[in-house]
Amino acid sequence: MKLKNCRICKSTSLTKYLDLGLTPAADAFIKEEFKSSNDPVYPLEVCLCNDCGISQLNYTVDPKILYQNDYPYESSTTKTGRLHFDQFGESVVKKAELNSDDLIIDIGSNVGVLLGAYKKRGCKVLGIEPSKHIAASANQNGIETINDFISYNLAKKIVSKKGKASVINITNVFAHINNLESLMKAVDSLLTDNGMFVIEAPHFLNLIEGLVYDTIYHEHLLYISVKPLNSLFNRFGFEVFDVDEVSIHGGSIRIFVCRKGQHNKTKSVNQIIKKEEKANLFNISRLNLFSEQVKKHKKQLRELLLEIKKQGKSIVAVSAPAKGMTLLNYCEIDSNILDFITEKSFLKIGKYSPGAHIPIFSDEKLYEEKPDFALLLAWNFADEIIENLSDFKNSGGKFIIPIPKPKIV
Ligand SMILES: [Zn+2]
Numbered sequence: 365m366k367l368k369n370c371r372i373c374k375s376t377s378l379t380k381y382l383d384l385g386l387t388p389a390a391d392a393f394i395k396e397e398f399k400s401s402n403d404p405v406y407p408l409e410v411c412l413c414n415d416c417g418i419s420q421l422n423y424t425v426d427p428k429i430l431y432q433n434d435y436p437y438e439s440s441t442t443k444t445g446r447l448h449f450d451q452f453g454e455s456v457v458k459k460a461e462l463n464s465d466d467l468i469i470d471i472g473s474n475v476g477v478l479l480g481a482y483k484k485r486g487c488k489v490l491g492i493e494p495s496k497h498i499a500a501s502a503n504q505n506g507i508e509t510i511n512d513f514i515s516y517n518l519a520k521k522i523v524s525k526k527g528k529a530s531v532i533n534i535t536n537v538f539a540h541i542n543n544l545e546s547l548m549k550a551v552d553s554l555l556t557d558n559g560m561f562v563i564e565a566p567h568f569l570n571l572i573e574g575l576v577y578d579t580i581y582h583e584h585l586l587y588i589s590v591k592p593l594n595s596l597f598n599r600f601g602f603e604v605f606d607v608d609e610v611s612i613h614g615g616s617i618r619i620f621v622c623r624k625g626q627h628n629k630t631k632s633v634n635q636i637i638k639k640e641e642k643a644n645l646f647n648i649s650r651l652n653l654f655s656e657q658v659k660k661h662k663k664q665l666r667e668l669l670l671e672i673k674k675q676g677k678s679i680v681a682v683s684a685p686a687k688g689m690t691l692l693n694y695c696e697i698d699s700n701i702l703d704f705i706t707e708k709s710f711l712k713i714g715k716y717s718p719g720a721h722i723p724i725f726s727d728e729k730l731y732e733e734k735p736d737f738a739l740l741l742a743w744n745f746a747d748e749i750i751e752n753l754s755d756f757k758n759s760g761g762k763f764i765i766p767i768p769k770p771k772i773v
Pocket of ligand 1: 370371372373375413414415416417
C-alpha cells in the first residue's frame with residue numbers, strides 16, 4: 365500500500381529521497397520447494413515528512429505477510445544481544461523503582477529475552493508477540509506471551525485480567541507499526557498513571573552518519589529521531605521525559621515517554637533534539653546527499669567483490685540478518701559472487717536468501733569448504749563473530765566488513 369499521510373503527523377507533504385528498488389521482504393527466507401519461483405517484490409523507498417521531519421518508507425507491506433508466517437528473527441541468538449537486554453531490564457527496574465507488584469509488558473516480545481531480565485528481578489511480566497512459533501517458544505521458556513498483534517481491544521482484555529502495566533516496552537518494534545494512533549490508544553489504556561512507555565530503536569542519526577542503509581527494509585516503516593515523535597505523543601497527552609543513547613545495532617536510542625507532567629524532564633531530551641537538528645536530519649539536501657553516498661557505496665562494494673572474483677578467489681557470506689538481504693539485493697550481490705551463506709539460526713539454515721536465492725548452511729560449511737573471503741552481513745556484531753570463527757581466520761580466511769566503507773580484515 366502506497367503511503368498517503370505521514371504516519372506520525374498525518375501531513376501529506378512527503379518528499380522521496382532514497383530508492384533501494386523493488387525488493388522482496390527481507391525476512392522471507394525461501395524453502396527448498398519454492399527455490400525456483402519468483403519472490404513477490406515491493407518498492408523500498410524512503411521519504412521525508414516536510415512537516416514533522418520523520419523519515420519513513422512510502423509503501424507498507426501487509427504485516428501478516430511480514431510477521432506471521434515463519435518469521436525467523438530470534439533476539440537471543442547473540443551473546444552481545446542477551447547481555448544488552450539484561451542490562452536494559454536492570455536499568456529500567458532501578459529507574460522506575462519496580463517491585464513484585466509491578467506488571468511489565470513487552471510489545472513484540474520475541475522469545476522473551478528482555479522480559480526475562482525483569483522476571484529475574486522479581487517483576488510480573490507479559491509478552492505480546494504476533495509470530496506463532498516465536499510466541500510458543502517464549503511460553504516454553506516460562507515467559508507468558510500472548511500470540512497477537514497489539515490493539516486497543518487486546519489492551520482492554522489485559523487490563524481486565526491482569527491490571528495496568530507500570531512499564532510498557534517496545535524494542536525495535538515501534539518502527540514496524542503502521543498504525544501508531546492505534547498503538548497509542550492501546551498504550552493509553554494499558555499504562556498506569558505514572559507508568560513509563562519505553563521505546564528502544566536504532567537512532568536515525570547513526571543511520572545517516574554511519575551510512576547504515578542496510579537497516580532499511582520493509583519491516584522498518586519509520587526511521588526514529590526524537591524531535592518528530594513529539595507531535596504524535598502530544599495528541600495523546602504524553603511526552604518524552606528522558607532519552608539514553610545505547611550502543612547496540614550501530615547506535616540506538618532509548619526514549620522514555622510518560623503522561624504529561626508525571627516525570628521530571630531531563631536535559632537529555634533537548635540535548636538529543638539539538639544534536640538531531642545539527643546533523644540536518646530533517647533537511648532534504650542532507651538526505652539527498654545521503655542517497656548519493658548510498659549509490660557510491662554500492663559501486664565500491666561491488667568493485668571490491670568483483671575484483672576478488674577476478675583473481676579466482678571464492679567468497680561466501682557469514683550470518684543472514686534481514687539487513688543483509690537489503691545489502692545483497694540492493695547491491696545486486698547474487699550467486700555469481702557468493703557461493704553460500706552461513707548462519708547460526710536453525711530457522712534459516714536449509715533455506716535460501718530472499719531475492720537472490722543463495723543457499724544457507726550452518727557455520728560448519730565454512731570449515732568444510734574453506735572459502736577465501738567471508739562477507740560479514742551482521743557487521744554490527746563483527747567482533748563477536750570473528751572471535752567465534754577464529755579458526756577460519758587462523759587458517760588464512762579473510763573477512764570483508766561492508767559498512768560504512770568496505771574493508772578487508
Ligand atoms: Zn509528519
